[in-house]
Amino acid sequence: MKIRSSALTVLALSTAIAVAGVILAFTGTGIRFYSQPLQGVQLAQMLFGMLAVVVLLFVLGFVRYDVPSGLALGIAGLHDQLLTLALTSIVSLAFPQSYAMPALVVASAVFTCCFTIPILRESRLIGRGVSLREHTRDEVARMAVMKTLPVTARVLMAVLLILIAFVVSGGVLMFGFIVPLLAGIIASFLSATCITPYVWAAAASRTRSRR
Amino acid sequence: MAKPVTGKKVTVNRRAVSAVTLIVLIALTVAFVWLGMTGMNLDGQGLYKLLPWLPTTGTETRWQDALVPGAELGETLVMHFTPEAENPLTEEEQAETIRVISARIRDLGWQDSRVELLEGGTFRATLPKAADDGHIDHLLDAKGEFTLADPEGNEFLTGANIASAGFGVSDASGTDFSLSIAFDEEGRRIFGEKTTELVGQSISLKLDGETLVSPGVNMPLTEGGVSIPGFALEPAREYAIMLRSGPMPYALEVGQAEAGAPALGEGVTGRLVLALFVVFILVALFLIIRQRLGGLVAAWMLLVQLALSYFFAALMGAGFTLVTLAGIWLAFLAMLLGVVMLFEDVQEDVRRGRSVRQALKESYGGRGHGALDVLAALIAVCVLVVIVDAQGVIGSFGKVLGVSLLTGLVLSQVALRLILRETLTLFGDRSALYASGVTKKEEV
Numbered sequence: 001m002k003i004r005s006s007a008l009t010v011l012a013l014s015t016a017i018a019v020a021g022v023i024l025a026f027t028g029t030g031i032r033f034y035s036q037p038l039q040g041v042q043l044a045q046m047l048f049g050m051l052a053v054v055v056l057l058f059v060l061g062f063v064r065y066d067v068p069s070g071l072a073l074g075i076a077g078l079h080d081q082l083l084t085l086a087l088t089s090i091v092s093l094a095f096p097q098s099y100a101m102p103a104l105v106v107a108s109a110v111f112t113c114c115f116t117i118p119i120l121r122e123s124r125l126i127g128r129g130v131s132l133r134e135h136t137r138d139e140v141a142r143m144a145v146m147k148t149l150p151v152t153a154r155v156l157m158a159v160l161l162i163l164i165a166f167v168v169s170g171g172v173l174m175f176g177f178i179v180p181l182l183a184g185i186i187a188s189f190l191s192a193t194c195i196t197p198y199v200w201a202a203a204a205s206r207t208r209s210r211r
Numbered sequence: 212m213a214k215p216v217t218g219k220k221v222t223v224n225r226r227a228v229s230a231v232t233l234i235v236l237i238a239l240t241v242a243f244v245w246l247g248m249t250g251m252n253l254d255g256q257g258l259y260k261l262l263p264w265l266p267t268t269g270t271e272t273r274w275q276d277a278l279v280p281g282a283e284l285g286e287t288l289v290m291h292f293t294p295e296a297e298n299p300l301t302e303e304e305q306a307e308t309i310r311v312i313s314a315r316i317r318d319l320g321w322q323d324s325r326v327e328l329l330e331g332g333t334f335r336a337t338l339p340k341a342a343d344d345g346h347i348d349h350l351l352d353a354k355g356e357f358t359l360a361d362p363e364g365n366e367f368l369t370g371a372n373i374a375s376a377g378f379g380v381s382d383a384s385g386t387d388f389s390l391s392i393a394f395d396e397e398g399r400r401i402f403g404e405k406t407t408e409l410v411g412q413s414i415s416l417k418l419d420g421e422t423l424v425s426p427g428v429n430m431p432l433t434e435g436g437v438s439i440p441g442f443a444l445e446p447a448r449e450y451a452i453m454l455r456s457g458p459m460p461y462a463l464e465v466g467q468a469e470a471g472a473p474a475l476g477e478g479v480t481g482r483l484v485l486a487l488f489v490v491f492i493l494v495a496l497f498l499i500i501r502q503r504l505g506g507l508v509a510a511w512m513l514l515v516q517l518a519l520s521y522f523f524a525a526l527m528g529a530g531f532t533l534v535t536l537a538g539i540w541l542a543f544l545a546m547l548l549g550v551v552m553l554f555e556d557v558q559e560d561v562r563r564g565r566s567v568r569q570a571l572k573e574s575y576g577g578r579g580h581g582a583l584d585v586l587a588a589l590i591a592v593c594v595l596v597v598i599v600d601a602q603g604v605i606g607s608f609g610k611v612l613g614v615s616l617l618t619g620l621v622l623s624q625v626a627l628r629l630i631l632r633e634t635l636t637l638f639g640d641r642s643a644l645y646a647s648g649v650t651k652k653e654e655v
Contacts, residue, residue: 045600052595060588100534103608110541113588114548121581155548165486170475
C-alpha cells in the first residue's frame with residue numbers, strides 16, 4: 001500500500017505533535033484545568049470514548065461503503081482524536097481547560113464525520129465515473145477534495161463564527177473552553193484534505209490490484 | 212346500457228393546498244418559538260406550567276427555570292470550607308481534600324463546579340446557584356471513613372477494600388433504602404470469612420467511628436457484596452457518594468454559602484445568547500443570498516432545529532451549560548452541512564439546465580444521502596459515547612448532541628424536502644428563485 005508522499009509528510013508531522021502532546025498529557029505536565037484537575041476515572045472514560053469512536057468509525061465506513069473507506073475513516077478518527085488531545089494538552093499550558101474538556105475532545109468526531117465522509121463519498125463517486133487509465137486513485141482523491149472544498153469551507157466559516165461568538169462572550173476562560181473544538185477542527189480539516197483521501201486511494205488501489 | 216355518471220368531478224387546487232400547508236406550518240413554528248420564549252401558564256387547567264426554554268437576553272429569565280444555568284454561565288453559590296485539623300494540611304493532604312470535595316460534588320450532578328485552595332489553607336467551592344447546599348453540608352462535614360466491625364467493636368474491613376457502592380429501594384413501601392457495597396478481592400475474602408464466623412450475630416457499619424446500622428447476619432456472604440437496609444433516601448444517597456469518593460484527610464467545617472457571579476464573568480449569558488443569535492442571523496442571510504427561497508426554507512428549518520434542541524435539552528434536564536451549548540450548536544453545524552451539500556448540488560444541476568424540482572430530487576438521492584450518512588454516523592457515535600460514559604460529562608454531551616442530531620436528521624431529510632415541494636408548487640420552479648447567479652438564458 002503506497003501512500004502519497006505529501007500525505008505521509010503531514011501524517012508524520014501530526015504524529016510528532018500527537019506524541020509530544022500525549023506525553024505532556026500523561027506525564028501530568030499538560031492539560032491544565034482552571035477548576036479541579038481531571039480525575040483518573042474521567043481520563044479513563046475519555047480514552048475509552050476516543051477508542052470507541054475510532055472503532056465505530058472504522059466499522060461504519062466498512063459496513064456503509066467498503067474496506068478502503070472503513071480504513072480511511074478509522075485512520076481519520078484516530079488521527080483527529082489524538083491530535084485534538086495533543087493540541088489541547090499543549091495549548092492548555094497557556095489557556096487552562098474547563099470540566100468539559102473530555103467531552104469536547106471526543107466531540108472532534110463531529111468534525112471528522114462532517115469533513116471526511118463527504119470526501120470519501122465523492123471519491124467513490126468520481127472513481128466510478130472516470131477511467132483508471134486516465135486518472136490514478138490519487139488524482140481521484142485530489143478531485144474529490146477539490147469538489148467538496150466549497151462545502152467544507154462554508155461549514156468551516158460557520159464553525160469559526162460560532163467559536164468567535166463564544167470567545168467574544170466569555171474572554172480568556174471561554175477561549176480555554178473552545179480550545180478542544182478549535183483543535184478538533186484543525187485536526188479534522190488536516191486529515192480530511194491531506195491524509196484520509198490518499199489513505200483511501202492507496203487502500204483502494206491495493207484492493208483493486210489484488211482482484 | 213351504462214348509467215351516465217352523475218357525480219361532479221372534484222378538482223383539487225394544489226397551489227391552494229400548498230399555501231394552506233405552508234401557512235399552517237409557519238403558524239406552528241411561530242407558536243412554538245413564541246412558547247419557547249414566553250412559556251404558557253396552565254395552572255388554571257390544573258396542569259403544570261409550560262416553562263419557556265429558549266434562552267433570551269432580556270430581563271425575563273423564566274427560561275432559566277427550565278434550562279437551569281450551570282456555574283460557568285449562571286449565578287453561583289460560593290462555599291468556604293476549613294479543615295478541622297490542628298496543624299496546617301500538607302500538600303498531599305490538600306490535594307487529596309480537593310480531589311474528594313470535587314468527587315463528592317460531581318457525584319451530586321454538579322459537573323461544572325470549581326474547587327480551589329485559598330491562601331490560609333481553606334477551600335472554596337463554586338457551585339451553580341441551583342445546588343442544594345444542605346446536601347453539600349452533610350457530605351463535607353464528615354471525613355467519610357467507613358468501617359465494618361464485629362459485635363465486640365473490632366473493625367475488620369475499611370473503605371480501602373470497597374470497590375464500588377450504590378443505593379436502592381429495599382422494601383415495597385419505597386421508604387426504606389439499602390446501601391449496596393461491592394468489595395475488592397481482599398475485601399471479599401475477609402468479608403466472607405467474617406460473615407461465616409458471625410452467622411446469627413450482627414455486623415456494624417461505622418462512619419468516622421460512629422455506628423450507623425447493625426444488621427444481623429443470617430448466612431455467610433461470600434459473593435463479594437452486601438446490601439445493608441435501614442436507611443432513609445437522603446442518608447443512603449450521601450453514604451453511597453462518600454463510599455465512592457473515599458475519605459478526606461480531615462472533616463471540614465462548612466461556612467456560610469454566599470451568592471456569586473458566573474465563573475465566566477458577569478453578564479456572560481446575555482452576551483453569549485446575543486452572539487449566537489447574530490451567528491444564526493449571519494448563517495440565515497448567507498443561505499438566503501445563495502439559495503434565495505430555498506435558503507429561506509433552510510434557515511426556517513435550522514431555526515426549528517435550534518428551538519427543538521433547546522426544548523429537548525430542557526426536557527432532559529441538561530441545564531444551560533457549555534456542554535449543552537456545544538451539543539446543540541455542533542448538531543446545528545451538522546445540519547447546516549447537510550443543507551449546504553444539498554443546495555450546492557441543486558445549484559450545480561440548475562446551472563446545467565435541469566429543473567429545480569428534478570435537481571432537488573436528484574440531490575436528495577446523491578449528496579442528500581451523504582448528509583444522511585454524516586448525521587447517521589454521528590448519531591451512532593453519540594449512542595456509543597452515552598453507553599461508554601452514561602453518568603459523566605461525555606455522556607451528558609452525547610445525549611444532547613444525539614437528540615439534536617436526530618432532530619436535524621428528521622428536519623433535513625423529511626421536513627425540508629416536504630416544505631420545498633410545497634414551495635415549488637406554490638411559487639413555481641423558476642431557477643432564479645432557488646439559486647443565485649442563474650441568468651435568464653441559463654434558465655431557458
